[in-house]
Amino acid sequence: MASLHPFDPITPGEIQLAVRILESNFPGVKLRYKRIDLQEPIKQETIPYLEAERLGKPRPKKPTRLLSALFHRLDNGSFFKALLNADTKSAVTIKELPKDVQGPVDIDEMIELEQVCLDHPAVKAEIEKLKLPAGMTVCLDPWIYGTDDASESRRLVQCYMYIVATDHPQNNQYSLPCQFSPVFNAITHELLRMDYLPGGADAQTNSTQPWKPVPTVQYAHELLDEPLRTDLKPYIVQQPEGASFNVIGNAVSWQKWRFRVGFNNREGLVLHNLTYDGRNTFYRLSMSEMTVPYGDPRAPYHRKQAFDVGDVGFGITANQLSLGCDCLGHIKYFDGYRTDAQGTPIRLQNVICMHEQDNGLQHKHTNYRSGAATVVRNRQLVIQMICTVANYEYIFAFILDQAANIELEVRATGILSTVPFDNQNGQTVPWGTNVGPGVMAPNHQHLFSLRIDPALDGFKNTVYYEDSVAMPEDDNNPYHVGYVTEKTVLKESGSAFTSVDRHRVFKIRNDNIINSITHHPIAYKLQAMPSQMLLASPKSFGTKRAQFATRPIWVTKYQDDELYAAGEFTNQSKKSDGVEVWADRKDKVEDEDIVLWHSKLPPTSPVTRERKVANNTAAFGLTHNPRIEDFPVMPVERISVMLKPDGFFTKNPALDVPQSSQSFNQSIQHPEPAACCEPQDRNQVKL
Amino acid sequence: MASLHPFDPITPGEIQLAVRILESNFPGVKLRYKRIDLQEPIKQETIPYLEAERLGKPRPKKPTRLLSALFHRLDNGSFFKALLNADTKSAVTIKELPKDVQGPVDIDEMIELEQVCLDHPAVKAEIEKLKLPAGMTVCLDPWIYGTDDASESRRLVQCYMYIVATDHPQNNQYSLPCQFSPVFNAITHELLRMDYLPGGADAQTNSTQPWKPVPTVQYAHELLDEPLRTDLKPYIVQQPEGASFNVIGNAVSWQKWRFRVGFNNREGLVLHNLTYDGRNTFYRLSMSEMTVPYGDPRAPYHRKQAFDVGDVGFGITANQLSLGCDCLGHIKYFDGYRTDAQGTPIRLQNVICMHEQDNGLQHKHTNYRSGAATVVRNRQLVIQMICTVANYEYIFAFILDQAANIELEVRATGILSTVPFDNQNGQTVPWGTNVGPGVMAPNHQHLFSLRIDPALDGFKNTVYYEDSVAMPEDDNNPYHVGYVTEKTVLKESGSAFTSVDRHRVFKIRNDNIINSITHHPIAYKLQAMPSQMLLASPKSFGTKRAQFATRPIWVTKYQDDELYAAGEFTNQSKKSDGVEVWADRKDKVEDEDIVLWHSKLPPTSPVTRERKVANNTAAFGLTHNPRIEDFPVMPVERISVMLKPDGFFTKNPALDVPQSSQSFNQSIQHPEPAACCEPQDRNQVKL
Secondary structure (H helix, E strand, C coil): CCCCCCCCCCCHHHHHHHHHHHHHHCCCCCEEEEEEEECCCCHHHHHHHHHHHHHCCCCCCCCCCEEEEEEEECCCCCEEEEEEECCCCEEEEEEECCCCCCCCCCHHHHHHHHHHHHHCHHHHHHHHHCCCCCCEEEEEEEEECCCCCCCCCCCEEEEEEEEEECCCCCCCHHHCECCEEEEEECCCCCEEEEEECECCCCCCECCCCCCCCCCCCCCCHHHCCCCCCCCCCCCEEECCCCCCEEEECCEEEECCEEEEEEEECCCEEEEEEEEECCEEEEEEEEEEEEEEEECCCCCCHHHCEEEHHHHHCCCCCECCCCCCCCCCCEEEEEEEEEECCCCCEEEEEEEEEEEEEEEEEEEEEECCCCCCEEEEEEEEEEEEEEEEECCEEEEEEEEEECCCCEEEEEEEEECCCCEECCCCCCCCCCCEEEEECCEEEECEEEEEEEEEEECCCCCCEEEEEEEEEECCCCCCCCCCCCEEEEEEECCECEEECCCCCCCCEEEEEEEEEECCCCCCEEEEEEECCCCCCCCCCCCCHHHHCCHHHHCCEEEEECCCCCCCCCCCCCCCCCCCCCHHHHHCCCCECCCECEEEEECCCCCCCCHHHHCCCCCEEEEEEEEECCCHHHCCCEEEEEEEEEEEECCCCCCCCCCCCCCCCHHHHCCEECCCCCHHHCHHHHHHHCC | CCCCCCCCCCCHHHHHHHHHHHHHHCCCCCEEEEEEEECCCCHHHHHHHHHHHHHCCCCCCCCCCEEEEEEEECCCCCEEEEEEECCCCEEEEEEECCCCCCCCCCHHHHHHHHHHHHHCHHHHHHHHHHCCCCCEEEEEEEEECCCCCCCCCCCEEEEEEEEEECCCCCCCHHHCECCEEEEEECCCCCEEEEEECECCCCCCECCCCCCCCCCCCCCCHHHCCCCCCCCCCCCEEECCCCCCEEEECCEEEECCEEEEEEEECCCEEEEEEEEECCEEEEEEEEEEEEEEEECCCCCCHHHCEEEHHHHHCCCCCECCCCCCCCCCCEEEEEEEEEECCCCCEEEEEEEEEEEEEEEEEEEEEECCCCCCEEEEEEEEEEEEEEEEECCEEEEEEEEEECCCCEEEEEEEEECCCCEECCCCCCCCCCCEEEEECCEEEECEEEEEEEEEEECCCCCCEEEEEEEEEECCCCCCCCCCCCEEEEEEECCECEEECCCCCCCCEEEEEEEEEECCCCCCEEEEEEECCCCCCCCCCCCCHHHHCCHHHHCCEEEEECCCCCCCCCCCCCCCCCCCCCHHHHHCCCCECCCECEEEEECCCCCCCCHHHHCCCCCEEEEEEEEECCCHHHCCCCCCEEEEEEEEECCCCCCCCCCCCCCCCHHHHCCEECCCCCHHHCHHHHHHHCC
8 A cells, every 4th residue: 555645545455454454343243334435634644745745855654544434233233433544454443323323325225225115015015006007117216314303213215116117228217206105214124104295286195096107208319209410510529649637646737737636435526735836725625515405395305305425425426437428538537446335345437537628718818909819728627527316417527727727517417306296287386397297396406515625825724705895985986986895804713605796705815925916915716606595494404404505605624524514424314513513613713724615695694694704614506496498307507616816826827828829729610601502691792 | 782681780882882872961071980880670570571581481571771870070070870771772860969979989080099199299298208218119098088077078088008018019018007198089189188197005196207117017928938838738629520500691500599690880799580499589689788887986097987889899899700719610700891981891800700619518317227328418509709899808609509598608808907006015905906016907897788689489578587485384384394486577667686595587488378398488597697786886977877787687678779778879978878768668568579688786685676677688797806817818707697498398408419429529538657657546456
C-alpha cells in the first residue's frame, strides 16, 4: 500500500485487509458486510503532506491510512461500525450501534428484498387478483421507509409494485403502478403490513381488482410506436493530438489546475486538493447530501423522502459508463470499489468519466476603430458521474475552466416516481400531474447540499456576504443613481439566507493575503442559486430529518468526520444530526479552518436571523412539479452553482489562452444551396 | 421584390428605393439618412399568410411591405420619420419629429464626432498638457449623454478620453482613462463644456496635469508580458455529413422546428414564426431593450446610462463573424444591411451565425434490474449574434433543442467602462473596484427586456403564474408534508413579480386547447431568472427612463408598433414611453393576442401589486460589481432564460431522438500511461 496517496480511493486489497482484521476480531462469528470504504484522512496530518507535494519539498510521513466498515453479526443481527488502521493492519475502534440506527441500503440487500417480496404468499395472492394477461408480470422498487413513528426501531422497507411486460428489458414499469404496497422487516423478512394505495383524488383505497389493461408509456427506442428521427447528422469531437490533461493514478493536471479525483461509496465523486497555478484553492468539494421529499399528502406517500446519499450512496449507484454514450471526444475513466455482503471486493468500472468540452466563447473584444479582435474560446474539463437511484438519474459534473472557475452542474433525468390514479374521467389533483392513463406523478423537491471545504492561499479562510444597496439620497448621491456594496462577515458558525433583491453574493476570503491592486483580501465568490427551500411543515418528520434543507447557506468550523449535511445515518432517521448541530456550536469562524455548505432557501428572510450566521456550508434545490413532458423519461433539468475567483488574481487569468483560429478549430461554412432555391438571397445581394 | 417573405430583412434594393421615394418628396433638399429599415409587417395581414404556409394551403395576398426611415434635413437640421410602402413605391407618412426627440447614434455620426473632438483646439490644448511621450496618443468613446436636465433639447455627446499607445491596433485604452471629458453639440459640433473627472474617492476634480506613466493592462495576445499557454490541444467538431439543418433564404428547418431568421438595425437578430412539429409556438422573439445604469454617484458619471438597443442598435453593432473564431463545426452565416448617411446600402456580412452544438445528455435511464440503458444526447441549434458596443461585447444566442425548449442565452464580455482613480496609496471606493494602476471600474447593472410574442396553437393566449405552497395543516394534510400549486391568471394588462420563496413560475397557455392526458390547457412555461431590478431611485432620470427595468414581468395586449420596452426614442429621453404605458391601458389579456416581456426584479414585492397585473412582457438583468478578473477583458458572464413546453405535448417530445452510440459519436478512450507511472492503478486492480 506504500504507493497509495492519502486521497486515493479504497483498493480491493484494502477491502480484503479490512475483512481479515474484522474476522480476527470476531472469531467463529459470521459477519455480513454492508460497507467497507476509505475513511477521510485526518486533515491536520494531511495538510503538511499536501503542502510538501505542492511546493516540491521532501514529503513528510503520510497521514494514517484509515478504513471504515459497517457490518452485521449474523448470529444476533447486531450492527457495528469499525474504524481500522490499514498501516498497522489493526482495528482502532469497533463499536456496536444503537438498535434504532439503520445503515444504508446495500446492493445485495436490495436484490434480496425484491425476491423476498415476490416470493411472499400474501404478495403472490395480490398479484393473482390482478389476473394479468400472458406476458405481463409484477416488479417492485423497495423504498426507503421514511419515518412516521419516533418509536420505530425495526429496519423497514416499503415495496412499490408495478406491472411490467416481460418481452423487453426496458419495459417501463413506472407507467403501470399497482395499488397494493407490502411493508417488510428488512432483517427478519417478515411481512408487517399490506398497504393499499389511493386510487383517485382522495385518500380512499380499494382492494386489489383485476387489471384493466392500458397501454404502457414507453421510453425505450425499440418500444416506441413512432419512428425514430432520421435527420440528425453525426457530430464528432476529434482531438487528433489527444486530450489536454495528464493523469497519473488519480492525480490530474489540466491547464493550470491540479487536483485529485476521489471516489467513495457514499458521495461517489469527490475532488481533493485543487490548486490553480500552484496556489491552493479548495481542500475538498463534494455532494454531501440530497433529500427528495414528496408533496402528495396521502398515506403511505408521506413516507416517500429519500436521502440518496445517506440512505443509498451515489458511489454504489454510479453508472458504469461506456464510450460514445455519456461524453464526446477523448475520455478518461476512473474505477471504484465496493464490498459485497461476503466481503468480496467488487470493481465498479468506469464510474467516473473525465473529458474536455468547448463551451463557446471565453472572452472577446473587437476594437471598433481598428476592427482588430481578440477571441478566446472556453475550453472546460468535465469530471462526471451518473447515478441511477431506482427510477431517477442524477448527472453530477464538476466543470473546471481556464479562468479558474469551478462549476458544479447537476442534471436530473430518468423516470418520475409515479402513483396509480384513475384519471380517465378528467380528474386532476393539485399536488401532481397526470402523465399517462391511470398514472400520476406527484410534486416533489430535490434539495442538495454542496460541501465546500476552502483553502484559498491557505487553510484559514473567512466567509462573508456582500449586498448591493442604493446609496442614501444625500449630498454624496445628488443624482440618486449611486449604489454600493455592503459586507457582512460571518464571525460565528451558523446559517445565512440568500437575497435576490439585495443581489447578495457569498464570498470566501483569506484575510492574511491582500490583493496588490484591489487592496482587498484575495477571495472566491459562490455564485449560488437562490431557490425554494423545504416546503414540508417544521412539525413534519420530513423537516426534522433534513434541517440542512431549511437554510441555503451554512458555515461551520472544520472538524474531521463532519462530512454529511443530514448526519451519518439518514435511513429511517427521526431527526437529522448534521450541519445544523455543528453550526450550533457557535464556533469562531473568522480566519479559521471552515466549511461552507450550500442549500436553497427563500430569499425573503428576516435580517435578525441573518445575524445568527456562524458556520460554513450550503444547500440548493429544485422544486419539481412534473411536466407531462418529463414522462416517460425526463429531459435533463439542469441546475448549476459556481465558485469564481473574485480578487484572487490581479487580472483575467485566461488572458494567456491562445486566440481561437480556423487553423486550430477547422470549422466549415455551410454550403449555399443552388441559387434557384433561394430567391430571397439573390434579392439581398442585388445592389 | 415579389419573392420576399414578409419577415425577410430589408434588402439593399429597398434601401435605394426608400432613398428615391424620400428625395422625390424633398426636391432640392439635401437629406442625411440615419436609419432605413424594414417596418414590422401588420400582424393581422401577416397571420393568414403564415397559416397558409404552415398548412400548405394556397397563399393569400402578402401583407403590405413597409419600410421606415429616420433622416435629417441638412438645410435646417429638422429630424423626420417616414413610413414607406415598398409595394406602391410611395410614402405613407412623413412627419417631422419634435425638437427634443433624438434619434439613435449612427456609425457615420460616431466616426465624425470622434474627429470633431480630436480636432477641437480646446481638446488639443488639454492633450498638450498631458505631455505624452512619443508613441502615446489620445482616443475617445463618444458617450450617449444620459439626461440630467428635463429642459435640454440639444443633441449632446460626452466624450470619455483615454491615453493609448500607437504601436498596435489592440492597445487597451480603457486601462488609461484621462481626467478631462469634453461635451459637444452633436449637430452643430460646438464644444459646450469641458468636464473634469474626479481623480480620487471624492467628487473633487483637478486641472489636467502631465501624465505620470503607468503600464497599460493589455488583453491582446501580442501585447502580453507572459507567454501563451502551449498545452491546449486541438478540439475539432466534425460533421462529415454536414449540418442537420436546412436553410432556404432566411427560412430554417431543423429537427421538428421551423422558423425565420430576422434581422433589423435596432434589435439585430429576431426569430419569427416558430413552429414545432407543425404546431405554432411563438410569433416573434426579440431582445427588445437593454439599459446599463452606472452606480458611481459622482458627476458626470450619473449620466452614464446606455440603452444599447434604442440608443445605438444591436443590428448595426453586430460583429461580422469569421470562421473558426465564434463557433465550431458547420456554420451558416446570415447578412444584414444598413444605410450610411448618404443613403448608400452597406452590407453587414455574417452578422448572424447558426450552428449545431452538443450539450451533453438529453435524457438517460438505466434499468438497474436488467442493466439496459437508454441514452440520448442533447443536440442543439444555436442562432447567435455578437454585438460590440464600444467597450462591451454582448453575445446573444437563441438555442433550440429537440425537446421543444427555447433558450435565450446572453453572455457579457468585452472591456469594463473605466474611470481614472488614484489608487496607488491603497484607496478604494464602495461603488467600484480597482482594476489596475490609476484605473477603477464602477458598479453597474445590465437590465434586459426579452419580448415574447406567443402563438401557442393559435394567436390568442393567456399568461398566468403558478406558486408552490404548503398545504394547510388540516385533515387533508395529516402528516404536514403536502404541497400544491396555486394558479393566478393575469386578466388585465400590467406587471407581475417573481418569487423564489414561492417557486413562482410564469406560464403561457391556450385556454381553447386542452391536453388529453393532463386535462389542463396546453402551455409553455417561462423559466425566468429572478434578479435584482434597477437600483437607482424612482426620483432619478435613470428610473424614469427605464420603467421596464422596475418589473420582471409585463403583459400587454398586442398592438402593431409596440416593440420597444423603453419606447421608440431612448437617446436623451426624459422618461420612457414603452411597456409601462401600454400595460397601463388595462386591456383584457385573457385569451387574447398578448405579449410577455421579461425583466428582473426583487422577489420581495407586495401581493397587492401582483394583483395589478395585466399586459404581457418581461425584463431580466445582471448587477455587475466588477471583479478584477473581469479586466482587461471579461470572462463571459452568462445569463439564461428558457421557454419550456409544460403540458404542450402528451409526453417527452425527444423520445424519438436516436440512441447515443460509439459508432455515431466516435469517442476515444484516453490511453493509460505506462504502468510505471501509476503504482496506484496497479494497486487498485490487484485482486
